[in-house]
Amino acid sequence: MATEKEIVVSGIRPTGYLHLGNYFGAIRNYIRMQEEFNCYFFVADWHSLTTHPDPKDLPGNVMRVLAENIASGLDPEKVSLYVQSDVPEISELYLLMNMLAYVGELEKVPTFKDKVRLQPQNVNAGLLTYPVLMSVDILIQRAVKVPVGKDQGQHLEMARNFAQRFNHRYGDLFPEPEAFNYGDSLVRIPSLDGAGKMSKSENELATLYLADEDDKILNKIKKAKTDTGSGEPGSPVPDSVQNLLDLMKLVSAADVVSFYEESWKNTGSIRFGDMKKQLGEDMVKFISPIRERSKELQRDTDYLKKIMKAGAEKARANAAQTLQQAKKLIGINYY
């Protein structure tokens, strides 16, 4: 048993179409990690309920997130790919963990405060306890690494706190999970208008989706913000230009990127029209195969359901062991 693989967990909410942020913040890591680790990747359908999605839309959204993950290169034979609500053990541990979470600390979470501002008419208790559920998603599989984007860094810290708190009160059970990215730091893909990050449920026109058709991709990039001249030689690169260069680094050849970096830095002769055209073409080459494969997969719902079922079986088996141990430690141990 000495060589047992480390456990990895990560989830994506079925709140809309997956985008470049999801890909580079999360999925790209999943694809590499599936070779080395014992991976549990899931569609976080319970988490999506905080915004009350239309019940008619939910099944299609779940299927599409599964399809987009597989189309991006995730191999359901290598990982456990499942839907959160297919693992009821998570909800039981969530109930137990809520007893160790304090309302004061939950109210201070920045993403909660944002939601209070954005949806004041729907500040439900699920929003408040979202970090508890997210922690349980991770802890119930006893994960040590969690591939996520930068926006989730603080939630991971909460997961470590809850793990510590439980271990301290009841005895060692949970490892403390770390956020993970193969790069040096966690990734944040900004939206094309420079306002916030690319997102499934906001900034639609400034987010590049894995399902976008070619003309849409080209158009969005054409309209991306570059509210600046071509710059004096040596002047600092403005955020809007840096954003485009950063996107180029993800999908374009290295010499293309350095050409545009140099043309800003040295000559002040950067041509945004050309740069966007190049970025658009490279982005189309990157996105279109994923989009087409995903379409095929979404037509085969029987296959996707088979994957979900097999993934849930594996996830439940591991989760049930943790839950049983947690209950025993708490004293729910009567028979």
Ligand code: ATP
């Ligand atoms: P929503 O708007 O519904 O919250 P989202 O786009 O933020 O959707 P999530 O389901 O919340 O997506 O997150 C899934 C994963 O994608 C997480 O690991 C998150 O950190 C990552 N992620 C989301 N947006 C970005 C982004 N712009 N850059 C990098 N990573 C991101």
Ligand code: MG
């Ligand atoms: Mg999000």
